[in-house]
Amino acid sequence: MAANWLPPVSLTAxxxxxxxxxxxxxxxxxxxxLESENPGLAPFHSGLLxxxxxxxxxxxEQSAAGxxxxxxxxxxxxxxxxxxxxxxxSPRIRVQVSVSPDGRxxxxxxxxxxxxxxxxxxxxxxxxxxxxxxxxxxxxxEAAAVAEHRNTDSGIAEPPMAAAARVRMPVVGVSGILRxxxxxxxxxxxxxxxxxxxxxxxxxxxKDMVQLAEKMRLKLLSSSSASGNADDEEMGSKQEMQDWLLxxxxxSPVTKESAGALYHQQLSRELADFVKLPLxxxxxxxxxxxxxxxxxxxxxxxxxxxxxxxxxxxxxxKFDVPVMLRKFDSGVMVIQSKARRDExxxxxxxxxxxxxxxxxxxxxxxxxxxxxxIAPALAKEHLxxxxxxxxxxRDVSPDGFRFFxxxxxxxxPIDIYMIKNNGPAxxxxxxxxxxx
Amino acid sequence: MQRLGDFKLPHFFNxxxxxxxxxxxxxxxxxxxxxxxxxxxxxxxxxxxxxxLEEDFPLFSNPVVERSLSHEARQVFLAALxxxxxxxWIDKSHKKCLILWLxxxxxxxxxxNFVKENGFEDSVMTIEDIxxxxxxxxxxxxxxxxxxLLRALKLLEQKGKAAIFKxxxxxxxxxxxxx
Numbered sequence: 001m002a003a004n005w006l007p008p009v010s011l012t013a014x015x016x017x018x019x020x021x022x023x024x025x026x027x028x029x030x031x032x033x034l035e036s037e038n039p040g041l042a043p044f045h046s047g048l049l050x051x052x053x054x055x056x057x058x059x060x061e062q063s064a065a066g067x068x069x070x071x072x073x074x075x076x077x078x079x080x081x082x083x084x085x086x087x088x089x090s091p092r093i094r095v096q097v098s099v100s101p102d103g104r105x106x107x108x109x110x111x112x113x114x115x116x117x118x119x120x121x122x123x124x125x126x127x128x129x130x131x132x133x134x135x136x137x138x139x140x141x142e143a144a145a146v147a148e149h150r151n152t153d154s155g156i157a158e159p160p161m162a163a164a165a166r167v168r169m170p171v172v173g174v175s176g177i178l179r180x181x182x183x184x185x186x187x188x189x190x191x192x193x194x195x196x197x198x199x200x201x202x203x204x205x206x207k208d209m210v211q212l213a214e215k216m217r218l219k220l221l222s223s224s225s226a227s228g229n230a231d232d233e234e235m236g237s238k239q240e241m242q243d244w245l246l247x248x249x250x251x252s253p254v255t256k257e258s259a260g261a262l263y264h265q266q267l268s269r270e271l272a273d274f275v276k277l278p279l280x281x282x283x284x285x286x287x288x289x290x291x292x293x294x295x296x297x298x299x300x301x302x303x304x305x306x307x308x309x310x311x312x313x314x315x316x317x318k319f320d321v322p323v324m325l326r327k328f329d330s331g332v333m334v335i336q337s338k339a340r341r342d343e344x345x346x347x348x349x350x351x352x353x354x355x356x357x358x359x360x361x362x363x364x365x366x367x368x369x370x371x372x373x374i375a376p377a378l379a380k381e382h383l384x385x386x387x388x389x390x391x392x393x394r395d396v397s398p399d400g401f402r403f404f405x406x407x408x409x410x411x412x413p414i415d416i417y418m419i420k421n422n423g424p425a426x427x428x429x430x431x432x433x434x435x436x
Numbered sequence: 437m438q439r440l441g442d443f444k445l446p447h448f449f450n451x452x453x454x455x456x457x458x459x460x461x462x463x464x465x466x467x468x469x470x471x472x473x474x475x476x477x478x479x480x481x482x483x484x485x486x487x488x489l490e491e492d493f494p495l496f497s498n499p500v501v502e503r504s505l506s507h508e509a510r511q512v513f514l515a516a517l518x519x520x521x522x523x524x525w526i527d528k529s530h531k532k533c534l535i536l537w538l539x540x541x542x543x544x545x546x547x548x549n550f551v552k553e554n555g556f557e558d559s560v561m562t563i564e565d566i567x568x569x570x571x572x573x574x575x576x577x578x579x580x581x582x583x584x585l586l587r588a589l590k591l592l593e594q595k596g597k598a599a600i601f602k603x604x605x606x607x608x609x610x611x612x613x614x615x
Binding site (some may be wrong): 395 | 452489
């Protein structure tokens with residue numbers, strides 16, 4: 001059982017941490033233990049460590065529990081030890097944090113304790129340590145606090161830049177505004193030029209990079225199929241290569257066989273959270289292409305590729321999320337809320353198909369779309385599925401493609417002139433005779 | 437009740453999906469079964485022995501619901517009849533189909549029965565008489581297809597119940613029945 005010497009973190013329904021305003025994820029490490037030097041405090045075992053700009057989060061995905069250590073309380077971070085002994089043990093990074101007298105983490109605590117981050121998974125301790133130092137140095141949580149403070153104090157928050165400029169050059173009247181505009185334009189132009197220079201350089205190298213990456217990928221493929229039991233060292237370097245390839249954007253087939261890179265797992269959870277609201281609005285089912293557009297638009301930057309989206313959706317089978325990916329026979333893929341079962345939709349289709357008008361002329365996909373409140377393409381999928389279940393049958397004519405309630409089951413081949421009383425065939429027959 | 441000539445049509449003849457070949461296996465099986473029955477019943481009542489796919493067949497269209505069977509559908513239903521032994525393709529290209537609303541064996545039995553009931557054992561009848569003569573009027577034999585009749589008679593011949601002999605011309609072909 002985890003002790004509560006760290007304050008808890010609230011998680012979303014899919015197990016993602018709820019972030020503070022302005023908080024950004026910097027690094028994720030799987031399979032991490034957190035130990036305190038105080039023997040009285042029980043350690044946290046094998047969770048996901050998330051380094052953000054504001055906090056160090058530890059999440060146990062199985063029990064959906066999360067705990068946080070605010071970076072503001074960190075006094076010092078020790079680099080990972082390099083010794084003979086440490087080469088065989090899991091890498092450890094020790095972080096000194098300030099604590100209050102009763103042993104809880106506090107930013108202004110009087111004492112201090114050391115927390116050890118034990119990396120049991122295949123992680124790079126040096127990279128994590130560098131990232132940790134960067135984050136500690138930038139102290140983004142302070143900028144957020146100060147900005148909040150200022151916003152609550154005065155009505156208009158004046159950026160420090162403008163204030164400095166005002167001191168430098170007297171800004172009076174219209175000419176002052178014009179000068180400010182000019183400066184802004186010049187600086188933007190300069191940074192754009194620099195960016196494009198980098199881009200040009202990158203473009204020329206891109207071809208070489210892609211070739212190199214392809215070579216490595218093939219090598220990975222061949223080595224994995226060749227060797228039977230790879231030893232630890234080889235697996236470690238292979239994992240590194242896989243991660244590196246993934247970051248360049250090439251998904252190696254070796255990765256697909258394993259549980260899926262960490263990136264996709266997190267993306268998968270984020271997607272499950274995001275898609276809930278649009279699903280409700282769309283009546284329980286959205287086409288995958290629509291989700292792709294919505295999700296990327298919401299993200300703004302760091303857009304995901306269609307392939308990433310598909311991978312993220314397929315990973316949902318592994319966790320317990322209330323959404324699922326569904327592929328129809330025609331190849332159309334949708335995201336469906338697990339709550340909205342097919343039976344409910346079929347019941348509605350059946351009742352629609354037995355209305356007097358529908359008995360005479362059948363229903364078209366657009367009729368169904370109107371009634372069910374979903375897109376016509378999806379309505380057609382539902383109708384086709386209902387047909388395959390024997391609920392409806394199709395009528396193809398110059399008028400188009402329509403569906404009728406299936407009466408074939410009602411017809412007795414022994415006496416084809418008989419209509420069962422009170423059956424749908426009876427209703428149909430009366431509806432027909434009414435119309436003349 | 438709707439009629440096609442003097443034939444009473446079943447109510448599902450006005451059910452539009454009846455005229456569209458159903459893709460779902462179970463539904464299709466039911467549909468094929470209904471069409472087979474309908475074709476046999478109609479042909480029996482109208483004494484139709486040959487259905488040509490190149491010509492319009494009144495049973496295959498329903499102007500009331502403005503639907504008619506596609507060429508593919510007609511092929512499927514007739515092929516089903518052929519598989520069941522209730523029809524035969526007359527030509528290799530499967531454009532003409534002989535409908536055996538009575539199987540050849542059934543015809544043979546029918547003829548034998550007819551002969552017994554009317555006391556025609558040991559008498560001779562011409563083929564033409566059997567097909568269009570007074571004696572057979574009102575029976576199933578009236579208007580029977582010539583080829584079908586001959587095949588049935590041949591069956592009887594093999595059993596020793598009849599003997600076919602040729603006349604001076606095709607019109608004089610006859611058969612002698614024996615007890």
